[in-house]
Amino acid sequence: MTDPFENALAWFRAAPSRWYNSAKKDVSAAAEWIWEVLQGDFNDNQSTAQVATGTVISMIPFVDQICDVRDVVANCRKIHGEPKETWHWVALVLTLIGLSPTLGSLFKGCGKVVFASLRKATHTASNVPQIAKALDAGIIQLNRFLARPEVVKTLRALKIDNPYKYLANKFRALAAQINVAKLLQAFDEARKAAASLLGLVKRWGGAALAERAGRLLQIIDGVRRQADAQLAKAIKPVQDYLNKLARRLDIEAAAAHQARLNVRNPHAFIRTSADAEKAAFDHALPPYADKRPTLANDPLIDPPDEKAGWTSTEPSAARGRHPLDNAFNTFSTIDPITIPPGTTLYRVLDPLSSDNSICWMTKQEFDLLKSKDDWRRRFAVWTHWNSNGEYVTYVVPPGPGLNVWEGVTASQRLKGTDYVLEGGARQIVIDPAHLDRKHMGPRRPTNWGYDDLDRHTSMIGVPTLTNNWYEKK
Incomplete structure (x- = not known):
């Protein structure tokens, strides 16, 4: 030969x-x-x-x-x-x-x-x-x-x-x-x-x-x-x-190569779709997900009782759609609490995410995360929701404190499948209207990278570590 x-x-x-x-x-x-x-x-x-x-x-x-x-x-x-x-x-x-x-x-x-x-x-x-x-x-x-x-x-x-x-x-x-x-x-x-x-x-x-x-x-x-x-x-x-x-x-x-008007241009950064995520799971299940018929942390079936000073988590036709509509079913347990001034909260996000959105965690929970897999598993976050890569902090300003909903993260099931994210971490849901831009910190890297599901995400030209505060029109 x-x-x-x-x-x-x-x-x-x-x-x-x-x-x-x-x-x-x-x-x-x-x-x-x-x-x-x-x-x-x-x-x-x-x-x-x-x-x-x-x-x-x-x-x-x-x-x-x-x-x-x-x-x-x-x-x-x-x-x-x-x-x-x-x-x-x-x-x-x-x-x-x-x-x-x-x-x-x-x-x-x-x-x-x-x-x-x-x-x-x-x-x-x-x-x-x-x-x-x-x-x-x-x-x-x-x-x-x-x-x-x-x-x-x-x-x-x-x-x-x-x-x-x-x-x-x-x-x-x-x-x-x-x-x-x-x-x-x-x-x-x-x-x-x-x-x-x-x-x-x-x-x-x-x-x-x-x-x-x-x-x-x-x-x-x-x-x-x-x-x-x-x-x-x-x-x-x-x-x-x-x-x-x-x-x-x-x-x-x-x-x-699409152009986006009136917003930051994230160029080639694209989140995956739910169908693509399911296809990837069918091919090889990632370490943060399980395939099982039952849930470790069952979602709440009914919203909590209304509480003055806390934004409702229940949909209301009279109110119209609100940022917290249906947020209650991402919880397995939920309580209204007030976070004292000076407390630092953390939010994991990607270049397309708004800084002032609803999902947050304490510094204690953030410090427990050793990898992207930990975050996706414990906070039950699908790739098509959030591609990660960055985080931002918010310091509760002086005054009466910040009223939030807090509790155990519910398990999430990918629709039509037995694929499950476990949940179990303690999450915080905040009304974005209660956040003050002056107390938001700069974006920082999670050091977990931007790649997901064996997909390489090109970050050439993408404005990473750039704050993105959503202004309601």
């Missing part, structure tokens, strides 16, 4: 010790090495980082060829088990359209990232996969991939300032160009490469290994015989997915 080929194999699997220990490099060990590499399938438990890293690796010469063969082998195994399942053929189409050398390494790499989520969904059940869920998961993967230094360097070299817009146009064009003839050509190239690798296995390996290699090649050939008819059925779902993906990328492109 050539050195580049050996190096490519090494990305997937360490060479057997017999390969190194033999003066002549034991060819039977090489056969086993190649065979094990070709057994790689679609790992349903890969982290976002693993997918992004694997995609970068797959852009390396020789390595990309082995990646392509390995992926086609995985598709053929799935189809062999359920030959009439259309969604297995959809997964094969997604693999094949990524094999074209005309796509360019950047677009090919981005395609592999976003296709991975849908391809995985097609293999988890015989039901029609949830396209929206797969799109959300794919965008999360894509954001991580685009943030890698080597990809950023490539984008800069190609003068692509909005990769989402660039990719949206590319995916639309790709959807229009897919046809059976091109897919079969890609399949035949992959089959040729697989036959070459399996030929080495058969020549260098023992009889048992040669027999297994022969059976695998028969599986690939069996899929090829069905491909003309089955690929034709799979093209339409793939085109629909590509067009939906392009529309989603249009939204991402607009969000990344």
